[in-house]
Structures are given as structure tokens and as C-alpha cells.
Amino acid sequence: MDSLTSLMDGFGTALTPINILWAAVGVLLGTAIGVLPGIGPAMAVALLLPVTYGLDPTAAFIMFAGIYYGGMFGGSTTSILLNTPGESAAVVAAMEGNPMAKSGRGSQALAAAAVGHFIGGIIGTCLLVALAPVVADLAVDIGAPDYFAIMVLAFIAVTSVLGKSRIRGFASLLIGLTLGLVGMDQMTGQQRLTFGSLHLSDGIDVIIVAVGLFAIGEALWVAAHLKSGGDGAIPVGRPWLDKKDLKRTWKPWLRGPVIGFPFGAIPAGGAEIPTFLSYVTEKRLSKHKDEWGKGAIEGVAGPESTASASAAGTLVSMLTLGLPTTAVAAVMLAAFQQYGIQPGPLLFEREPDLVWGLIASLFVGMVLLLVLNLPLAPVWAKLLRIPRPYLYAGIMFFAAVGAYAVSGEALDLFILLIIGLIGLAMRRYGLPVLPAVIGVILGPAAENQMRRALQISDGSLTGLVNSPFAVTVYAIVALILAWPWVRKLLPARRTEERAEERV
Amino acid sequence: MTTLTKAPEDALPPEGRRSWLKEHSELGLCALLAVLGILVLTDALTMDDHFAQRGPVGPQAVPTVVGIALLLVAALLTADVLRGGKGEAETGEDVDLDTPAEWRTVLMLAGVFLGNAVLIGIVGFPISGALLFWGAAYVLGSRNLTRDPLIAAALSLATYVVFNNLLGVPLPGGPLMGVL
Numbered sequence: 001m002d003s004l005t006s007l008m009d010g011f012g013t014a015l016t017p018i019n020i021l022w023a024a025v026g027v028l029l030g031t032a033i034g035v036l037p038g039i040g041p042a043m044a045v046a047l048l049l050p051v052t053y054g055l056d057p058t059a060a061f062i063m064f065a066g067i068y069y070g071g072m073f074g075g076s077t078t079s080i081l082l083n084t085p086g087e088s089a090a091v092v093a094a095m096e097g098n099p100m101a102k103s104g105r106g107s108q109a110l111a112a113a114a115v116g117h118f119i120g121g122i123i124g125t126c127l128l129v130a131l132a133p134v135v136a137d138l139a140v141d142i143g144a145p146d147y148f149a150i151m152v153l154a155f156i157a158v159t160s161v162l163g164k165s166r167i168r169g170f171a172s173l174l175i176g177l178t179l180g181l182v183g184m185d186q187m188t189g190q191q192r193l194t195f196g197s198l199h200l201s202d203g204i205d206v207i208i209v210a211v212g213l214f215a216i217g218e219a220l221w222v223a224a225h226l227k228s229g230g231d232g233a234i235p236v237g238r239p240w241l242d243k244k245d246l247k248r249t250w251k252p253w254l255r256g257p258v259i260g261f262p263f264g265a266i267p268a269g270g271a272e273i274p275t276f277l278s279y280v281t282e283k284r285l286s287k288h289k290d291e292w293g294k295g296a297i298e299g300v301a302g303p304e305s306t307a308s309a310s311a312a313g314t315l316v317s318m319l320t321l322g323l324p325t326t327a328v329a330a331v332m333l334a335a336f337q338q339y340g341i342q343p344g345p346l347l348f349e350r351e352p353d354l355v356w357g358l359i360a361s362l363f364v365g366m367v368l369l370l371v372l373n374l375p376l377a378p379v380w381a382k383l384l385r386i387p388r389p390y391l392y393a394g395i396m397f398f399a400a401v402g403a404y405a406v407s408g409e410a411l412d413l414f415i416l417l418i419i420g421l422i423g424l425a426m427r428r429y430g431l432p433v434l435p436a437v438i439g440v441i442l443g444p445a446a447e448n449q450m451r452r453a454l455q456i457s458d459g460s461l462t463g464l465v466n467s468p469f470a471v472t473v474y475a476i477v478a479l480i481l482a483w484p485w486v487r488k489l490l491p492a493r494r495t496e497e498r499a500e501e502r503v
Numbered sequence: 504m505t506t507l508t509k510a511p512e513d514a515l516p517p518e519g520r521r522s523w524l525k526e527h528s529e530l531g532l533c534a535l536l537a538v539l540g541i542l543v544l545t546d547a548l549t550m551d552d553h554f555a556q557r558g559p560v561g562p563q564a565v566p567t568v569v570g571i572a573l574l575l576v577a578a579l580l581t582a583d584v585l586r587g588g589k590g591e592a593e594t595g596e597d598v599d600l601d602t603p604a605e606w607r608t609v610l611m612l613a614g615v616f617l618g619n620a621v622l623i624g625i626v627g628f629p630i631s632g633a634l635l636f637w638g639a640a641y642v643l644g645s646r647n648l649t650r651d652p653l654i655a656a657a658l659s660l661a662t663y664v665v666f667n668n669l670l671g672v673p674l675p676g677g678p679l680m681g682v683l
Contacts, residue, residue: 037597050666051670053670053671165590167583170576171576174576175539185562190562192550193566224604225598225599226605227599388644390645393655394658396616396635400623400632401628410621410623413619414620427592427593428590428593455559458559459559
């Protein structure tokens with residue numbers, strides 16, 4: 001019950017007029033940017049980060065929570081009305097949502113998505129309230145070897161579970177780790193990969209890496225292959241659902257969080273897998289099997305609720321362990337560090353106002369999302385028609401603003417461009433971007449934990465595996481690594497069928 | 504390094520060889536990873552260890568591991584490419600992979616961005632930002648000579664005012680803001 005009182009205090013923080021205003025601004029900005037084609041939630045959050053630089057941490061994170069949910073909702077609007085989703089979590093929304101929009105049921109698809117986001121988010125955030133303090137309590141006792149093990153798990157999971165090619169995932173991770181090495185070694189003050197540059201000895205700011213890989217990399221990549229003309233977005237009216245639709249959607253909405261929340265909390269790449277699982281589940285349970293592929297509303301409602309709940313699950317590991325499991329969470333962690341706040345088990349003790357204010361504002365943000373976005377949907381749909389040269393020029397423009405705002409130095413813009421070119425090469429050759437971002441942000445932390453663990457054990461490598469927790473985690477890591485071979489030994493089953501459905 | 508052994512078809516005529524290289528341009532990425540690995544390793548091995556070392560693991564350990572891993576991945580990726588593996592280019596809302604890539608546009612866009620990085624300290628953000636937006640829009644195919652610069656100027660000025668004056672994020676005003 002302790003967390004309930006804290007949550008009430010949190011609402012006290014979140015419901016002041018000025019903080020409601022920040023939350024509303026965040027939701028509107030997040031949706032507006034997230035709805036723009038080619039901009040996924042991670043890029044939206046990275047591009048909007050500088051907006052919060054001048055605010056105090058609590059206000060900044062309240063606005064951030066709005067941006068987060070707004071960006072996610074905006075992304076699903078894009079995939080429903082435009083069909084070609086730029087971001088993995090929204091892929092599933094397009095599968096049924098776009099056929100619905102094409103057959104004139106776009107308003108219902110958007111409403112199913114919006115309410116799904118709302119319900120998934122509310123249930124997910126309630127689970128967050130219940131679970132986060134418990135996890136934080138447990139996590140207080142875990143030591144350096146355990147942290148290192150969890151981070152190794154995150155590295156391996158993010159390179160191996162997602163994506164088509166492991167070797168390319170590892171290449172991306174190593175690029176990220178290398179970028180994370182640049183700067184002064186935190187323990188000894190030794191300069192690494194700085195080549196005598198004073199500016200580099202502070203390290204490359206994670207925000208610059210994120211904006212470079214997501215925004216500049218994407219803009220350059222699109223510039224190489226800019227589609228002329230395009231399909232054009234489908235116009236919609238005001239979203240609504242009638243009784244028949246509600247009867248079909250309420251169960252998928254409620255089932256979503258069950259699948260989404262646990263997947264969000266573990267380092268398995270966020271919403272991609274759970275939304276797909278939700279899609280398959282709803283398809284199996286549906287009474288209208290003939291409509292699937294032609295616009296079954298359950299196929300929008302379930303996955304969208306799942307995606308939203310998985311975002312809440314992501315926050316559990318991000319806030320209590322400092323472990324980002326998705327690109328958005330990685331950018332958010334960077335934002336915390338920008339304010340000198342280190343998420344982890346002690347966060348709930350050290351910054352209760354901020355954490356509970358943030359969690360309360362997630363609820364506020366979701367209500368605002370529903371209230372603002374349902375009536376505004378036709379406006380968001382118009383944003384999809386922005387001329388592409390303006391859109392990508394705007395991305396370059398705001399990326400420059402964001403990178404410059406980090407420390408006010410033009411040198412950062414050069415670094416941004418170099419990282420953008422790396423992002424371009426990664427897109428060209430199919431290296432996933434997420435492992436690189438996780439590598440940059442977790443690499444230095446993992447190194448510190450490892451060295452601390454070895455310091456305690458006086459250099460003996462057994463110091464890394466001296467707790468049952470760490471051993472368990474390494475066993476999971478070994479299993480993930482061995483999975484391709486293990487799977488070959490198992491009789492061929494559904495996995496292939498699923499892979500086919502995906503296309 | 505395996506990266507260097509990329510010419511098993513030496514006997515091919517020049518055009519055939521060129522198209523082979525074009526087909527396997529991913530080897531360039533392997534080479535880049537290998538170079539990065541060598542760079543990281545050299546940096547790690549040339550570190551002087553005068554620093555008061557706390558604990559048994561010094562600052563060289565992790566870079567050494569990362570460097571070796573980079574070389575390993577470069578080798579494995581090379582093997583994968585030579586066996587016919589291919590990284591799938593990323594798709595997206597505005598990406599048309601059926602047309603050949605226009606690297607000239609990319610180069611010009613990067614150039615425009617570089618211009619902004621050079622100019623921001625000299626002429627201030629409102630001007631350099633406007634040039635960045637206009638230039639980028641022009642490179643990407645927008646040719647409206649009245650609307651484009653107007654949008655660019657308005658966007659840049661509004662961003663400057665919002666960030667600098669409302670949000671408290673300082674941007675350089677440059678001589679223009681000195682006059683106004």
C-alpha cells in the first residue's frame with residue numbers, strides 16, 4: 001500500500017496546472033512528430049529531447065511521458081493510414097488497420113487503436129505501480145557481478161532475438177560499444193580513442209549518437225531512395241466505434257496487456273514480438289476468421305493494446321535496473337543521465353517525487369491522449385501529406401538543433417554527421433540500429449560493473465559468477481546463443497508457419 | 504585478414520570484376536569494421552599505464568576485447584558475404600528500393616549539413632538554420648523559389664525564439680540578432 005500513497009503524492013505533482021500543461025504539450029508534440037511518416041517513436045523522442053533541456057527534471061519527465069505515448073500512438077496512425085510502417089512495433093497495426101482504412105473503416109481502426117493504447121497503457125501502468133517498487137527492493141541487493149550479467153544478457157538478447165542476421169546484430173553492437181569507449185576512462189582518467197581532442201575526452205553524448213543514428217541516418221538513407229509520388233494517405237473522419245465493433249474489441253483490448261507487459265520488461269526488443277503474438281492469438285480466437293487480412297478490427301485492437309502495455313513494461317526495467325530494452329527507453333535513459341539522475345534500484349528512494357510524478361503523469365498523459373487525439377485525428381491525417389522534401393529537411397534541421405543544444409559546440413555537429421553516415425551505412429547493409437544504441441548507453445556501465453566485480457574478487461574471473469543470480473542469467477545467455485542449433489534438433493514446428501504468416 | 508582476400512575472380516574482364524565488386528560492396532563494410540578493430544586495438548595497446556590503476560583490470564582490457572571482437576566480426580561477415588549472404592537494406596515509408604540509389608543527393612545533403620556546422624558559429628543559428636532547411640529541401644527536390652526560403656526563414660526564426668527565449672536553451676543569435 002506504500003506505493004499507493006506514493007502514487008497519490010505523484011498525482012499531487014502531476015496534476016498542478018503547469019505540469020498538466022507540459023503533459024498536454026508533450027502529448028501533442030509527440031503525436032504530431034510521431035505521426036509524420038518516417039519518424040518512429042525513438043526518433044520522435046530523440047528529436048524532441050532538447051525541448052525539455054531548459055525545464056526542471058520533474059517537468060521535463062512529465063512532458064517526456066507525454067511525448068513517449070504520443071509518439072507511439074502517432075506511429076500507429078501512420079501505419080493504419082499509410083500502410084508502410086517505418087517502425088517495427090507498428091508493423092502489425094498495418095496488417096489489419098490499413099485494409100480497414102482502404103475499405104472506408106479508417107475511423108474505426110483509429111478508434112480501436114486509440115482505445116487499445118489507452119486500455120493497454122492504463123493496465124500496464126497499474127502493473128508498473130504494483131511491480132516497480134518490488135523489483136527495486138529486490139534489486140537493491142544485487143551486486144556488480146549480477147548487473148554485469150544482466151547487461152551481457154541485454155547485449156546478447158538485442159543482437160540475437162531480433163533481426164535476421166546475428167552477425168550483423170553483433171557488428172552493430174560493437175560499433176556502439178566502440179563509440180561508448182570514446183572519452184576518459186571513468187575509473188582511471190585514462191584517455192581512450194580521443195586522439196588528443198579535449199572535446200572528445202568528455203565522451204560522445206548519447207543523445208548525439210541517438211539523433212545521428214535515428215534522424216540523420218534515416219534522412220540520408222531516404223535521400224538515396226526517395227519515393228516519387230507514393231500511395232498517398234487515406235483521409236479519415238472522426239474516430240468512433242459502434243456497438244458491434246465494441247463487442248469485438250473489448251476482449252482483445254484486455255488480452256493485450258497480458259502479452260505485452262512481460263515482454264516489455266525483458267530485454268527482447270520491446271513491442272515487436274508481443275504485438276505479433278497478440279495478432280496470432282486474436283486471429284486464432286476470432287469468430288470472424290474470414291475477415292482477417294481484409295480488415296479485422298480485432299487485429300488492430302489487440303496488438304495496439306499490447307504495444308502500449310509493453311511500453312509500460314519497458315519502464316519497469318528501465319526505472320528499477322537502469323536497463324533499457326527498447327530504443328525509446330535507451331533515449332529516455334540518456335535523458336535521465338542528462339540531468340545527472342541514474343535510474344536503478346535506488347532511484348525510488350533518492351528521487352521519489354520525480355519517479356512517482358513521472359508514473360502519475362503516465363496516467364494523465366494517457367487520458368489526455370484519448371481526449372485530444374480522438375477529435376484531432378483528421379488533423380493528424382493531414383500531416384501525412386506534408387511534402388517529403390520539407391519533412392526530411394525538417395528532420396535534418398531539428399537534428400542539428402538537438403545536437404547543438406547538448407553542449408553548444410559546433411564540433412558536435414560534425415560528430416553528428418559522421419554518426420549519421422554510419423547510420424546510413426547500417427541501413428544500406430542491414431545492420432539493425434538498436435544494438436548500437438544499447439551498446440553506447442550500456443557499454444560504459446557494463447565495463448564499470450565488470451571492473452568493480454573483479455576488483456572485489458581481486459582479479460579472479462570467478463568473481464563474475466559467484467552468485468546464483470548471475471549464473472542463472474549466464475545460463476539464459478548460453479541458451480539464447482545456442483538456440484539456432486537447439487532448434488535444429490527439435491522437430492520442425494510452428495516456427496516456420498509463423499515466419500510465413502509474417503510476410 | 505580475410506577482408507583483403509576478395510579477389511578470387513581475378514581472371515574476369517574489368518567490367519565483370521566491377522560488377523562483382525558492386526554486388527559485394529558489403530565487403531567495404533567488413534573492411535571498415537576491421538579498420539575500426541585495428542584502431543581500437545592500437546589505441547588500447549599504446550596506452551601508457553602510468554595511471555594509478557584501481558583494481559586488477561585496467562583501462563586497456565575492454566578496448567582490447569572490443570577490438571578483437573571487431574576483427575572477428577569483420578572476418579565472419581566477410582565469410583558470410585562471400586558465401587552469398589546479404590544484409591537486407593532497410594525499408595520504410597518513403598523508401599523506394601527498386602530504383603538505384605542516388606548517392607549524389609546524399610552527398611549534397613551531407614554537404615548542406617556540413618555547411619550549417621561551419622556557418623553556425625559565424626552567422627548565427629537563424630541564418631545557418633534557414634540555409635540548412637532551404638538547402639536540404641532544394642537537394643531533395645523542392646524547387647519553389649519563393650515558398651521554400653520563406654518557410655525556411657520562418658521556421659528558423661521561430662525555432663530560435665522558442666528555444667532561446669521561451670525554453671531557455673541557448674542558440675547563437677549571430678550578427679542578425681545583434682541588429683534586431
